[in-house]
Amino acid sequence: MTRLLKRRQFIQGTIGAAASIGLSNLRAQAHKFHQSDEYIEALVIGSGFGGGVASLRLGEAGIETIVLERGRRWNITDAGNTFSPYDKPDGRAAFLNPTSLFFNAGAPIDIYTGILSGKIAVGNTISALNGAGVGGTSLVYGGITYQPPERFFYQVFPNSIKYSELDSIYYPRVRSILKATPIPDDILQSPYYLSSSIFLEQAAKAGLKTRKIPIAFDWDIVRQEIAGKKKPSIISGQYYYGAESGAKNSVDRNYLKMAEKTGYVEIRPLHVVTEISEFRDKLYRVVCNQINEKGEVLAQKHFICRYLFLAAGSIGTTELLVRAREERTLPRLSYQIGFGWGTNADSVTTVISNKQTNPTFGTPGVVAIEHFDNPIAPVLLEPFPVPSVPQGAAIILGQGITKPEGYFTYNASTKSTDLFWPSTSPNNQKLAKAIQYTYQLINQANGTSLAGPPDFSSTGHPLGGAVIGQVCDTYGQVYGYRNLFIVDGSLIPASSACVNPSLTIAALAERSMDRFLNDIGKHYRRW
Known part of the structure; x- marks a missing residue:
């Protein structure tokens, strides 16, 4: 990391900046810099799927990059004590x-x-x-790497994004780096995945289509868990707070690791970004608080960058942009920022059966019911192991196509945002009826029942807020601001086309980075 460590103060590292804005002009403006300003060519805010992709591709191109992450690093230990337990x-x-x-x-x-x-x-x-944390939401997801069907893709995304291009280039590229493959039969047939096997049987009796989904797990480590050679994590359903065995191929273990190895990327955990602003015509200033693990502010940091990539997630990126627009630090931002938010139609339902189900074991989404021809609206169902569920019960995660009806507003008194979600809108009521229709087919064929109606009160797949075609172009470049890019789930309008969004977020980021690097191409000269 010596290339980066030599560039600690902006005033001391102005040779590169002078190449494009003029040395004399830079000297004339020097009084405007903070003494703590640090210059970096590219800055990435957030280290999840989009941030991981951007960091790697910038590093491979030889562009000096700093990644700011609000959370800490989560290094897996042999003692198996990295993450919080579920029960306590x-x-x-x-x-x-x-x-x-x-x-x-x-x-x-x-x-x-x-x-x-x-x-x-x-x-x-x-x-x-x-x-x-370093790895973003990939730290807490279930490894589900799901490609949406083309016919649903165009219900959500503009025609200018070619599905065929994602299908042939970017979806396979992401799967190869995450090492996402379907669950092997020997693991699926183990007692730890009994609930998933029963789920498949119930779907078959109901005449519903099923499939095995590519999962970003190291299945050999899962086998070691089964053999007692690794701490049970995946097989015990202890995946949401991180997998102690190291079986989950989260972004910190691939994209970010590869990015750091280029020597051009430095990740700075525990840096909470508070402000982004335009600095001169072609530069950006980012202000953040460096904190300790208790959240106490140790220092305020200022960065000046030429290329700024927003990858703080649907909530984080949207909040930064709404604040920048309202506080006039980026005054040309679209007033569409904050709109187009949604939940991917996430729901959780408990199905009651008379069978032993091992409901707390295994991981979610290794198999799925694709009730895409549901006459009300398309529905996706995935087993979702949860602790303390009794035998004979199974928790199921449902997804669908949410309309972009949620929105953020700026709260001037707190200098933050408020989120609004119309949970009882006609479309959301329609989605509830659709999923209940699917469960009715399952219950009628299997003699099962529901412990209660599907619960739509939480989502692990927040999407939108800075939507493609409204806030940025189809490659993520923000309208009105050159070299400011969005590469995360905030540009997806409310739904990732009826499936889990991680693969599509990463694939769109790969596509954006290809375009970005192609555009700067021969014009870029490393300083």
């Missing part, structure tokens, strides 16, 4: 929150830079969850 959550379970957010939600915990973050909509209509 501690500070590692939530990012600077006094209570746990998911398992044993509401349990008091220490304030700490934990792995899961959330935002609750006004009126408590939805709770949106995402990851915090």
Whole structure:
């Protein structure tokens, strides 16, 4: 990292900047710089799927890059004590929150830079969850790497994004780096995946189509868990706060690791970005707080960059852009920022059966029911193991195509945003009827029942807020601002076409980075 460490102060590193803005002009403007300003060619805010892709491709191109991540690194130890347990959550379970957010939600915990973050909509209509740490939401997802069907893709995305290009180039590229493959039969047939096997049987009896989904796991490590050679993580359903065995191929273990190895990328954890602004015509200033693991501010940092990539997720990126527009630090931003948000139609349902189901074991989404010809609306169902579920019960995650009806507003008194979600809108009521229709088919064929109606009150797939075609072009470049890019789920309008969004987020980021690097191409000269 010596290439980067030599460029600590902007005033001391102005040779490159002078190449494009003029040395004399730069000297004339020098009084405007903070003494702590640090110049870097490219800055990436966030280190999840989009940030990981951007970082790697910038590093491979020899562009000096800093990645700012609000959370900490989560290094897996041989002792198997990296992550918070589900049954007794501690500070590692939530990012600077006094209570746990998911398992044993509401349990008091220490304030700490934990792995899961959330935002609750006004009126408590939805709770949106995402990851915090080097690797972003990939740290807390189930490894599901799902490619949407083409016919649903164009219900969500503009025709200017060619599905054939994603299908032939970018989806395969992402799967190859994440090493996403379907669950091997020997693991699926083990007792740890009994609930998934029963799920397939029930679907067959109901005449519903199923499939095995590519999962970003190291299945050999899962086999070691089964053999007792690794701490049970994947096979015990302990995946949402991170997998102690190291079986999950989260972004910190591939894209970000590869990016750091180029020697041009430096990741800085525990840096919370508070402001982005335009600095002169072709540069950007980013202000952030460097914190410790208790959230205490150690220092304020200022960065000047030529290329700025926003990858803080649907919530993080949208909040930064809404604030920048309202506080006039990026005054030309579209007033469409903050709109087009949605939940991917996430729901959770408990199915009651008279069989032994091993409901707390295994991981979600290794198999799925694709009820895409549901007469009301397309539905996707995936097993979703949860602790403390009794035998004979199974938790199912449902997804669909949400309309982009959610939106953010700026709260001047708190200098933050408020999220609004119309949970009872006609479209959301339609989605609830569609999924109930699918469950009715399953129950009639299998003698099962539901413990209650599908619960739509939380989402692990928040999307939108800075939507393609409204805030940025189809390659993520923000309208009105050259070299400012969005490469995360905020540019997806509310739904990733009826499937889990991680693969599409990463594939669109790969596509954007190809275009970006092609555009600067021969004109780029490393300083």
